[in-house]
Amino acid sequence: MNAVGTGAPLAERARAAIPGGVNSGQRSVPGITDLVVARAEGARFFDTEGRAYTDYHAAFGPQLLGHNDPDVSAAVAAVIREVDLCGVGVTPGEIELAERLIELVPSFEQVLLTSTGSEATFHALRLSRAVTGRRLVVKFQGCYHGWHDAVSLNVISAEDALNRPDPISAGILPEVLESTVVLPFNDAEAVRRLFADHGDQIAGVIVEPVPHNIGCVLPTDEFLITLREQTTQHGAILIFDEVITGFRHALGGWQEISGITPDLTTLGKAFANGFPLGAIGGRADLMQQFSSRPGGSAFFAGTYNGAPVVVAAALATLTKLTEQPVHEHTFRLGELARAGLREVFAELDLPAVVTGYGSIFVSYFMPGPAPRTYSDLLANRADLFVGYRRKLIERGIFELPLNLKRSHISYAHTESDIEQLIDGTRDAVRAALSETTELGAGASTMGGLVRES
Ligand SMILES: Cc1ncc(COP(=O)(O)O)c(C=O)c1O
Structure with missing residues (x-):
């Protein structure tokens, strides 16, 4: 029960009923209080x-x-009249979307849908650990990969928090933070050194190929090539987090632009034009380890995965991105x-x-x-x-x-x-x-x- 009545201004009602009045910590922006x-x-x-x-x-x-977008909205309105979520089997839309994604994204041999980018990066890291049996994952200072524990550190850090674990949240187990190694972006030498010292413990490397969560820092060729070489040489999984760069920069993402093909890729944002959709795709031998295939050891689930409305939005978005x-x-x-x-x-x-x-x-x-x-x-x-x-x-x-x-x-x-x-x-x-x-x-x-x- 809260004391603010329905006659109060909307923003005030929001703050009374929703912590901070908004549904994401990232929407809590100083100076924007009553929007x-x-x-x-x-x-x-x-x-x-x-x-x-x-x-x-x-x-x-x-x-x-x-x-x-009128075409996306029309596709969504049309599918709503036909089918909603059934939670068993697959819909024709999901098959078409998977096939189109495989055509467009160079690293995709198979793909699974999630509802958000965070889920996609979560699954990419867990799969890396599942297939390698190793503990460590690597991320880069300034890159953001969602809100889950393994990547909730060293995004926008103050100067005195560089070069040490800098969690973005309370409540993360120290052993989880210790299992993520943070390196400076574009520092190929640091990558080589880490692999030389700990290569046999590294399950995967996750990177925004262009760290857009700090504006725009373009990668050097040497850096991306080194990531590819070192992960291949040491049997670790290279993950491109293309949640921002995917579709926005090119239909095949930054991997199409750079010519560097990762083992796994995560997608989100632009490919459903605002509807909640993420994806993880990549090498078939890795994707086959997900439990969507009977016997797959890496558990994969999500009530809303592949929801018809969201899939329709993605198909309409991809059609427009391809044809216009x-x-x-x-x-x-x-x-x-x-x-x-x-x-x-x-x-x-x-x-x-x-x-x-x-x-x-x-x-x-x-x-x-x-x-x-x-x-x-x-x-x-x-x-x-x-x-x-x-x-x-x-x-x-x-x-x-x-x-x-x-x-x-x-x-x-x-x-x-x-x-x-x-x-x-x-x-x-x-x-x-x-x-x-x-x-x-x-x-x-x-x-x-x-x-x-
Ligand atoms: C590069 C990148 N990866 C992952 C995510 C997480 O995606 P979501 O917010 O859909 O969980 C974001 C969100 O901003 C992102 O920018």
């Missing part, structure tokens, strides 16, 4: 006060086609945005690195060159990164005001949206600069640093 979203369409969402926001947050990335110039459009707007933002920061004489890939962009407030590893990002001015985004929101443009978060362009955004983004950014940065200068800041504050998406 109740009423509607979303195309490149925009609308709050219950009638305000419109041009959306570059895109719910942390799924809506590559834009909100409420989605990548051409979003990549062109991405280039326009990055070029325009670079000009703005040059005009303002502000040290900034505008980077990204394709439809993703991010502006770090630090001198160049573009970051290659997490510790490079400690030079970013978090006060300005968050501050200008708060000012942008006042101007009806939504980039998430959390340090190091990336922004996304969808098929529904237009050139005129990007022009507004560039003009809005100029105004917002000016306004934020005048406030940080008034505060005598100038220096980097680490406020909001310990966050991940």
Whole structure:
């Protein structure tokens, strides 16, 4: 029983009934306290006060086609009239989706569906341990792979928490944290050294091939090649977590772009355009170890796996991604945005690195060159990164005001949206600069640093 009545403002009712008033720790954003979203369409969402926001947050990335894409919605509406979840056997949609994924993603010989990216990465790591009989897994500082214990460490760490286990949650057993080795991203030498010393204990290596949970840090060829070579040489499983890069950067993900084929790949976000879907796929000899095959030793389950509504959304999304110039459009707007933002920061004489890939962009407030590893990002001015985004929101443009978060362009955004983004950014940065200068800041504050998406 709570004391807030149904006549109270919605946000207040939310806080009374839901811890923090939102359904994810990642939606608990300082400065955004009373946002109740009423509607979303195309490149925009609308709050219950009638305000419109041009959306570059895109719910942390799924809506590559834009909100409420009409073709995806129509496919969902059609399937709802035919079949819902039966929890036995398989539906024709699941078969078609699996076959299409295998055609598109280079590492996929077989694939299983989950409801979220976290489940997919969980299963990938457990399978790695099941098939190798080894204990250790490896992740990289700055990469996020979901909320489960084995990967809940060293995402956005403060400087003094680098080079030691830095859990993002209380309640994780120390022995679990100790079983995950964290290395710096793009450090091929550190990978070689770890394998030389402990190669026979490493079950798997999981990596965001482009760590987008800290904006955008592009991998060197040497780094990805080394991961492939060392895991192969030492019998460990290489897992590409393509929950963000999959479909958004190319239909075959970063593995298609880089030419490096992992053993297992996890997917999520963009392939169902906002419907809850994840996938794990890869080498058939590994996938055959899941318990969906009788006798498979790695237990695999999930009441909602392959739910027809979500599968229909994915099939419609893949059809549109394949048949329409989605990548051409979003990549062109991405280039326009990055070029325009670079000009703005040059005009303002502000040290900034505008980077990204394709439809993703991010502006770090630090001198160049573009970051290659997490510790490079400690030079970013978090006060300005968050501050200008708060000012942008006042101007009806939504980039998430959390340090190091990336922004996304969808098929529904237009050139005129990007022009507004560039003009809005100029105004917002000016306004934020005048406030940080008034505060005598100038220096980097680490406020909001310990966050991940
Ligand atoms: C790279 C990556 N992997 C895994 C996940 C977890 O996915 P989900 O939030 O669907 O559980 C995320 C979520 O942001 C992600 O960015």
